[in-house]
Amino acid sequence: MAANYEIDNIDLKILEILLKNAKKPYTEVAKQVFVSGGTVHVRMKKLEDMGIVEGTTLKLDYSKLGYDITAFIGIFLSKSALYDEVIAELKQIPEIINVHYTTGNYSMFAKIHCKDTQHLKDLLHDKIQRVEGIVRTDTMISLEESINRSIQLDPKNH
Known part of the structure; x- marks a missing residue:
């Protein structure tokens, strides 16, 4: 399913928001992008399946x-x-x-x-x-x- 998935501006906006703060809840991301929290979750899962998103990390001092x-x-x-x-x-x-x-x-x-x-x-x-x-x-x-x-x-x- 994800192999045929085309990345669009909504995906890019979601990624841009999460790059700034990976801990931001999907519901807050959804409000900024004007989609549902479920949509953010589904899109992130597709981006993970495609290998574009590779988990999450902590930034340590x-x-x-x-x-x-x-x-x-x-x-x-x-x-x-x-x-x-x-x-x-x-x-x-x-x-x-x-x-x-x-x-x-x-x-x-x-x-x-x-x-x-x-x-x-x-x-x-x-x-x-x-x-x-x-x-x-x-x-x-x-x-x-x-x-x-x-x-x-x-x-x-x-």
Whole structure:
């Protein structure tokens, strides 16, 4: 059923509202979009079935949980053919929040959270740089996250 579903402006408005506040009740979303709460629920289910919406997440302030350092790590692989093996190992390191397979200077680019510089050093030395296939890393410590948002959905592109 959802495979033939065409996304329209109502879907985009629903997504835009929920991107700002995923906890907003469907009844409130419905009022803003001028549809019923049931309509919002059905449309969200279709968007989930299509893989456009992938669950919900919490946004944490890691510094308040004792993780004072956010860092980005450029990872150089000895061979790109080792990507699958390397990513399987990196998935086992809980401080790694996300990894992107990239073009450009790095083979991979990772975001991590650490408690302090010693934790970062240990993570790099004892875990990440010991992964077979990683030949070098380049670490950048974030001083501040100035922008963290979703893209604006443009109804004209759908």
